[in-house]
């Protein structure tokens with residue numbers, strides 16, 4: 339019997355890599371997509387011809403859509419990767435962020451509890467939950483959490499809800515606290531992709547400059563295709579738990595920018611400007627993870643910071659017209 343999985347957020351960066359991973363492992367896969375006014379399926383278009391891949395319109399804020407699909411599929415595993423995933427935008431749409439990233443998680447947990455309690459549930463938690471924890475890095479599963487954005491607050495509430503369903507109802511409700519992870523499929527509004535696309539367009543003569551916010555923020559950047567392998571591993575454990583997924587290295591945004599421009603032979607200082615418009619009301623100056631716990635169950639990061647930057651630039655150099 340094929341294992342059955344549902345992925346929310348299947349059109350996103352992680353959702354698309356997770357879909358590829360699960361199909362390669364022989365799953366029957368069911369992906370949830372939002373109805374939008376234009377197509378957002380570019381990252382999964384190549385999967386539609388696979389007879390084991392099915393998609394549905396659903397929204398995490400719309401319980402009837404979720405319960406219909408869950409009761410029909412009765413999945414072995416539910417990967418909750420859907421979210422309003424942009425930290426800066428969460429200050430602009432805080433209510434929607436909480437509705438999607440917290441109430442949406444509650445909707446799925448409650449439907450699973452009543453309709454399919456044996457389904458394993460994975461919640462996509464985030465290093466933004468740590469915010470400014472008041473203790474020195476690196477941050478692990480026991481580090482205090484002090485989020486600095488509506489996104490971080492919403493993810494932290496969802497993290498606690500997941501724990502409550504795990505402890506209170508005995509459900510397999512598990513989670514990974516993932517530090518930033520990137521790829522050529524990263525959305526264009528995220529700083530890494532904004533940089534890689536701008537570098538390619540500047541090099542191709544399609545753009546003159548790049549405007550960014552805080553260049554001093556430090557992040558622990560990993561590789562999305564490896565991080566979805568960690569998520570799958572977390573779901574295959576005997577017991578639900580909490581795992582930090584990180585590389586254990588931190589770099590400033592300025593370092594990312596320098597490396598990106600240097601990769602195509604340009605000096606970043608000639609092209610990059612900063613503007614207060616891109617500064618968040620509350621900043622998280624530094625994120626650095628300690629992934630010792632997940633390393634003990636067999637996962638470790640392989641892609642190095644420079645290779646991640648180069649892979650993103652190489653893709654955008656070859657596809658400078660992509661959005």
Ligand SMILES: NC(=O)c1ccc[n+]([C@@H]2O[C@H](COP(=O)([O-])OP(=O)(O)OC[C@H]3O[C@@H](n4cnc5c(N)ncnc54)[C@H](OP(=O)(O)O)[C@@H]3O)[C@@H](O)[C@H]2O)c1
Nearest residue numbers: 347349350351352397398419420421423462464516518519
């Ligand atoms: N990437 C990271 O560095 C990182 C780190 C820690 C945690 N996370 C979390 O990991 C998950 C995957 O991240 P990602 O980088 O793949 O994000 P992403 O590329 O922005 O994908 C988010 C997905 O969620 C969907 N979505 C948004 N609102 C929804 C709603 N109301 N109902 C149903 N689906 C909705 C999006 O659909 P559309 O395509 O229609 O917009 C998209 O498919 C997210 O939960 C994110 O918060 C990411």
